[in-house]
Amino acid sequence: QVQLQESGPGLVKPSETLSLTCSVSSGSISGYYCTWIRQPAGKGLEWIGRIYTSGTTNYNPSLKSRVTMSVDTSKNQFSLKLSSVTAADTAVYYCARELLPYYFDLWGRGTQVTVSS
Amino acid sequence: QSVLTQPPSVSAAPGQKVTISCSGSNSNIGNNYVSWYQQLPGTAPKLLIYDNDKRPSGIPDRFSGSKSGTSATLGITGLQTGDEADYYCGAWDSSLSAGVFGPGTKVTVL
Numbered sequence: 001q002v003q004l005q006e007s008g009p010g011l012v013k014p015s016e017t018l019s020l021t022c023s024v025s026s027g028s029i030s031g032y033y034c035t036w037i038r039q040p041a042g043k044g045l046e047w048i049g050r051i052y053t054s055g056t057t058n059y060n061p062s063l064k065s066r067v068t069m070s071v072d073t074s075k076n077q078f079s080l081k082l083s084s085v086t087a088a089d090t091a092v093y094y095c096a097r098e099l100l101p102y103y104f105d106l107w108g109r110g111t112q113v114t115v116s117s
Numbered sequence: 118q119s120v121l122t123q124p125p126s127v128s129a130a131p132g133q134k135v136t137i138s139c140s141g142s143n144s145n146i147g148n149n150y151v152s153w154y155q156q157l158p159g160t161a162p163k164l165l166i167y168d169n170d171k172r173p174s175g176i177p178d179r180f181s182g183s184k185s186g187t188s189a190t191l192g193i194t195g196l197q198t199g200d201e202a203d204y205y206c207g208a209w210d211s212s213l214s215a216g217v218f219g220p221g222t223k224v225t226v227l
């Protein structure tokens with residue numbers, strides 16, 4: 001059974017860059033999108049963006065200027081970078097496997113990222 | 118401000134039925150498929166319905182989905198205490214070229 005797991009620093013300083021990795025185990029990452037989704041405490045889900053294993057990306061227009069996603073097929077990993085973070089970026093960040101046409105059948109457990117000095 | 122609209126909460130007694138609406142526009146629900154997710158407290162969301170009305174393996178048929186025009190509906194019959202959770206609809210928005218979610222609906226079993 002394919003599993004996804006997010007990892008990265010739990011605390012990031014304001015104005016710095018948030019970097020997370022999604023590691024895929026027990027299966028290949030080829031042939032589907034990896035999507036990043038975040039959820040501030042007590043709030044709803046926000047779609048950050050997605051990357052296909054070919055490297056094709058789509059980003060949320062409201063975050064596009066600060067988001068970069070990448071894929072390393074040799075390591076079975078996807079990565080998210082969000083620059084110039086503020087307290088508003090504090091949230092649980094999930095990676096999920098996206099199948100077409102747009103649904104998420106596998107999710108990581110999520111990782112809490114807090115932006116604070 | 119979510120692109121998709123859901124009621125903040127719905128409730129019913131055990132064994133009863135609830136429906137959750139998800140309203141959008143032609144750029145999302147009207148011309149794309151809808152999916153639904155259940156999020157139990159402290160856990161990651163779980164896929165309940167995809168392609169408007171399909172259930173993944175392991176999801177009981179108490180959960181159903183439908184779509185008409187620019188709105189979609191999730192139905193839960195035979196309500197159980199374990200169904201208390203937040204429920205989210207999602208769809209691709211062709212105008213934004215981005216995914217969108219509804220704000221979520223909290224289901225309470227009375």
